[in-house]
Amino acid sequence: MSLAEGKGQVPAGLELYLKEKRLSTFTQWPFVSDCSCTADRMAEAGFIHCPIENASDVARCFICFKELEGWEPDDDPMEEHHKHSPNCAFLALQKDICDLTVEEFMELRKERMKNLIEKEVKHAITEMEKYANLIRGKIDQLRS
Numbered sequence: 001m002s003l004a005e006g007k008g009q010v011p012a013g014l015e016l017y018l019k020e021k022r023l024s025t026f027t028q029w030p031f032v033s034d035c036s037c038t039a040d041r042m043a044e045a046g047f048i049h050c051p052i053e054n055a056s057d058v059a060r061c062f063i064c065f066k067e068l069e070g071w072e073p074d075d076d077p078m079e080e081h082h083k084h085s086p087n088c089a090f091l092a093l094q095k096d097i098c099d100l101t102v103e104e105f106m107e108l109r110k111e112r113m114k115n116l117i118e119k120e121v122k123h124a125i126t127e128m129e130k131y132a133n134l135i136r137g138k139i140d141q142l143r144s
């Protein structure tokens with residue numbers, strides 16, 4: 001049994017598993033031709049484009065959530081992905097996502113959820129530390 005009955009058809013919420021959907025996020029991608037990191041190769045390597053105000057070339061893996069920016073025309077998206085996130089479950093796939101068995105697909109989803117939770121917990125800890133430092137500063141002010 002395979003994930004998708006027809007190519008391009010996946011249940012709602014799982015669209016990013018399709019390369020075409022990831023590719024559609026690269027409408028403002030600065031590297032268009034004559035380079036290694038074209039939108040097509042970025043999407044192939046698992047990335048989606050998520051530009052922010054001061055960084056128009058931020059790309060994030062939809063499975064490990066690793067964000068990379070500062071792309072150079074000669075960068076190979078798959079190589080960069082390997083270099084910065086060697087344990088990514090997407091990179092470990094040896095076949096097209098539409099050919100995964102349900103078990104393999106569920107394993108990939110589990111890894112994705114684990115990564116998402118880790119990222120959110122790290123963010124929450126950072127925010128809490130910032131807040132704790134602010135409060136410490138105020139306590140010190142009251143003491144002096």
Ligand SMILES: [Zn+2]
Binds near residue numbers: 046089
């Ligand atoms: Zn990844």
